Amino acid sequence: MTAAPLVKIAAEEPAAKPSLAGLTRDRLKLALAAAGVPEKQLRMRVGQLWSWIYVRGVTRFEDMTDVSKDLRRRLEELYVLDRPEIVSEQISVDGTRKWLLRLPKRGHEARAPEIETVYIPESDRGTLCISSQVGCTLNCSFCHTGTQKLVRNLETEEIVAQIMLARDRIGDWPGAKGPGDGRLLPQSERKITNVVLMGMGEPLYNFDNVKAAMDIASDGEGLSLSKRRITLSTSGVVPEIPRWGEEADTMLAISLHATNDALRDELVPLNRKYPIAELIEACRNYPGLSNARRITFEYVMLKGVNDSLAEARALVRLLAGIPAKINLIPFNPWPNTRYECSDWETIERFADVVNRAGYASPVRTPRGRDILAACGQLRSESLKLSASERNAASQGA
Template structure:
């Protein structure tokens, strides 16, 4: 049975409250530099900034504090001043769904920005396994890439997420599964991983193309990987891109995380249809960027994601061409059974076809695990994420009282 916990709050009429004072910003998810700036605004002297920043950092990212009152080594006067100016809020939970396999999906509402008439929403997914817990996070509200097999691709881009909103997804997930020191964990029937930390891996495979939000994603992953805070190893952070070739090398140089490529086809004509960015950056250019990715080696292989579509890209000839294309690239290949969503025109390849495809790739010396579909019953599996947020037309942004329920341009 799928459990749905509805946290929906009473709705405000669209456009209402547009002239109200903006909500206080949250410190949760901020980088050290931004925390320091916030403390300076709150009146902390330059002499004390470093110490106070370190104090808040530890409360936010080691303890998981959700209230200023918890910060017992911070003076009461400063706590009062901080509370007057800021919050420690995470993204707001609209709904939380728990799959039969333990996968959790959160529909999260973010604060409105500027003239946004509606608060945008994103989805975040937690996937527990025996030896790990993987959190799949979003980097944009919607997406520009319109990949034909992906549900998110049917939702137009609303906006990029700020770095704090990306980190906020990690904090929210740790709150919900009790992944802070001493926190009470939910009764999940033994489905959480048998590891000290329940979130061991983070993948940027949720809504959006992360390399089109480069600076915010990079800042967020610096917070996530800081050894004195959330302390996620960069080898356990994976950025997945559909192939924004000019940014791949820069990401490797500046971030040092693992890389995954959303490939899905071995011919340009087919990939043009499945992953339209291929028309701008075709397969040859994409694979050359992978061959020269900073730090790529057998110890730091690139993951190639390949969704199995019945009668489309799943033939033995496709498997052999995939092996030929990836020659010389330290790689592993994730074969992903297609996860259906309402209105999709594709079907998942038969299991026998997937096994035959995997056998060809394995015999060529590539690890090619078949990704077990997780959370299909709550539309939380790969390619199924979507929210109902819409981008406003320019004239609608200029008229805050407009009804924004109609899809934007």
């Protein structure tokens, strides 16, 4: 009798404890209730943990000295205060830092997804560029991120965790020491003064999670970032723009890059669904729009593509009457791109036309180019999920 072949059964990975870092107040309340905190104590305990997590940045429950030892032990059994895993940290010659972060696997994901987050220090401020999706669906032809297909949306806590990890790494919690590597950091008390949703992904395609994350970021009893120092950049998801203004009330940036539909269809394919006229109308009606709350229009300078003086004049006409700032962005090259950056003289002539029309038109100094951390260069190596994996993940969520 032939023996049946041995079948090797892979042991299941033990389920990782969920992290409390990055949760909203409501979800933190649910987590504490699950840990056995009595209903009448929940509000107080949420307040305690909120302060420890978002004001002081603790990563160990044992450091929460005003929380009872019994509750600390119970929290230790059930939860962690972990940040995403740092796969790599690169520091540019100009002080820009880029982190490749690995997130926990969710549902039926075949592998742990990865995202990139960038910190850009200046003498008087520090800007953190965070991601909202793993990959992107938009396929903007000049953008390296667009060459990585969408894997999934980030959860609220995964968006917030990017801010918390960055504050860990640069010493931006009260009493914390800086990284000590001699690189440029702002002279201001806060090292992260601005957050921009300009990393991987289209944030308005992950509206609810991004909105909840920015509510945490702007909570005055926590991370306490001013909403005027939070900017959401969209390629033009027109139906969600007024909703974002009404519900989130942050600053808005539009990834524009062209003044006519034919060219923008090529550069920003989303334009085929929401053409320029609809996008500009949504901008004119953006809630709270004023000279004090201007919309930023981003315009990447592509040699021989969109950088003529005629296009500069068309840009001025297109935005007439909108309180706006126009950011001219020298194209940041990436492997195998077909585009080149406009010559500096061309950029200066373009900027002069815009400035004479009365618009603030700074030319954004490229930062972190040597580590592919500049605008349009972010791209992780996460794989696109197959349709069956995506469906399985949604079924298990």
